[in-house]
Amino acid sequence: MTQTILLAGATGHLGQALGQALSDAGYRVRALVRREAQRAIVAPWAAQAVMAQATERGQLDDVVGDADIVLSAIGITLQNDGATYDAVDYAANRNLLDAALTEGVGHFAYVASLGGERMRDLPMTAAKEKFVDVLNAAPIRATVLRPNALFHDFEALLAQAMTGRIALVGDGLARLNPISERDAAARIVAALAAPERDVPFGGPEEWTWREIAETCFRILNKPENIVTLDREKIAATVEMLPQLTPETVHGALTFHLTMMGQDSLGPRCGADRLADWLAARAAAMKLEAAA
Numbered sequence: 001m002t003q004t005i006l007l008a009g010a011t012g013h014l015g016q017a018l019g020q021a022l023s024d025a026g027y028r029v030r031a032l033v034r035r036e037a038q039r040a041i042v043a044p045w046a047a048q049a050v051m052a053q054a055t056e057r058g059q060l061d062d063v064v065g066d067a068d069i070v071l072s073a074i075g076i077t078l079q080n081d082g083a084t085y086d087a088v089d090y091a092a093n094r095n096l097l098d099a100a101l102t103e104g105v106g107h108f109a110y111v112a113s114l115g116g117e118r119m120r121d122l123p124m125t126a127a128k129e130k131f132v133d134v135l136n137a138a139p140i141r142a143t144v145l146r147p148n149a150l151f152h153d154f155e156a157l158l159a160q161a162m163t164g165r166i167a168l169v170g171d172g173l174a175r176l177n178p179i180s181e182r183d184a185a186a187r188i189v190a191a192l193a194a195p196e197r198d199v200p201f202g203g204p205e206e207w208t209w210r211e212i213a214e215t216c217f218r219i220l221n222k223p224e225n226i227v228t229l230d231r232e233k234i235a236a237t238v239e240m241l242p243q244l245t246p247e248t249v250h251g252a253l254t255f256h257l258t259m260m261g262q263d264s265l266g267p268r269c270g271a272d273r274l275a276d277w278l279a280a281r282a283a284a285m286k287l288e289a290a291a
């Protein structure tokens with residue numbers, strides 16, 4: 001029988017890839033959007049688009065309704081609408097979970113971050129892990145998905161390379177295996193049908209941050225100019241920033257500086273190659289800049 005899945009965070013980079021992969025796998029996808037104009041984003045693969053604010057508990061019972069699964073990829077990344085991680089990454093997901101429990105949904109799946117359980121001191125991952133704790137204690141089948149950095153995160157490095165310089169933490173030799181949104185979506189769809197509870201994963205290739213930076217310059221045909229930031233000074237900055245700046249400033253910054261300074265490797269899956277994505281994105285960015 002066809003299963004209905006409520007997909008929250010459907011408009012995001014990962015959410016859109018998830019919507020397509022779920023629809024291709026035979027799920028009936030009900031996509032949650034928060035603005036009328038976003039219905040067009042999900043139209044290619046959603047059987048139904050429903051509009052509600054996940055931050056408002058009272059708006060969610062009808063939205064969840066008879067869904068068999070709720071899958072949430074809701075979280076603050078670069079959104080700048082003043083909301084806190086606690087209000088979105090924790091509370092909005094908790095509202096969805098409460099609605100799922102009220103409506104008798106059997107399965108709740110949530111996209112957290114690779115290694116987040118070891119970074120509870122950072123505001124972004126603290127809010128996510130607080131929700132993971134609630135989800136794991138709830139009387140519902142739970143699946144926690146933990147992707148490594150998604151390809152679109154590296155647009156920021158390309159943008160830096162375009163301006164002529166990339167800044168890295170330490171020697172830039174921390175290792176990671178980023179994953180494309182499409183490969184991450186495929187891994188998540190497979191996990192939904194398996195008895196997995198906590199699913200860490202990364203892409204097929206291991207890189208250092210320095211290798212990614214060098215690739216950005218090579219693709220853009222620009223001279224390599226990498227500056228390195230002292231690891232100890234960065235660690236002190238990461239500790240101080242929350243006292244000196246609002247969360248909208250320090251939240252993403254402390255997360256990215258921390259990630260650049262430590263290895264982040266998940267079980268490998270997928271096939272998409274980061275260099276291909278960087279080349280395609282650089283070509284698109286050049287066209288956008290020329291327009």
Ligand SMILES: NC(=O)c1ccc[n+]([C@@H]2O[C@H](COP(=O)([O-])OP(=O)(O)OC[C@H]3O[C@@H](n4cnc5c(N)ncnc54)[C@H](OP(=O)(O)O)[C@@H]3O)[C@@H](O)[C@H]2O)c1
Binds near residue numbers: 010111112146
């Ligand atoms: N990017 C990565 O490398 C990475 C790696 C591991 C885990 N993750 C996690 O995976 C999830 C998806 O990541 P992504 O890269 O696809 O992020 P994204 O493109 O920014 O998508 C985030 C989604 O959350 C929604 N959202 C944000 N603030 C909201 C609010 N106040 N109320 C309701 N919805 C809100 C967004 O809706 P709008 O489109 O309306 O803004 C969007 O659908 C996030 O939780 C992220 O932390 C990301």
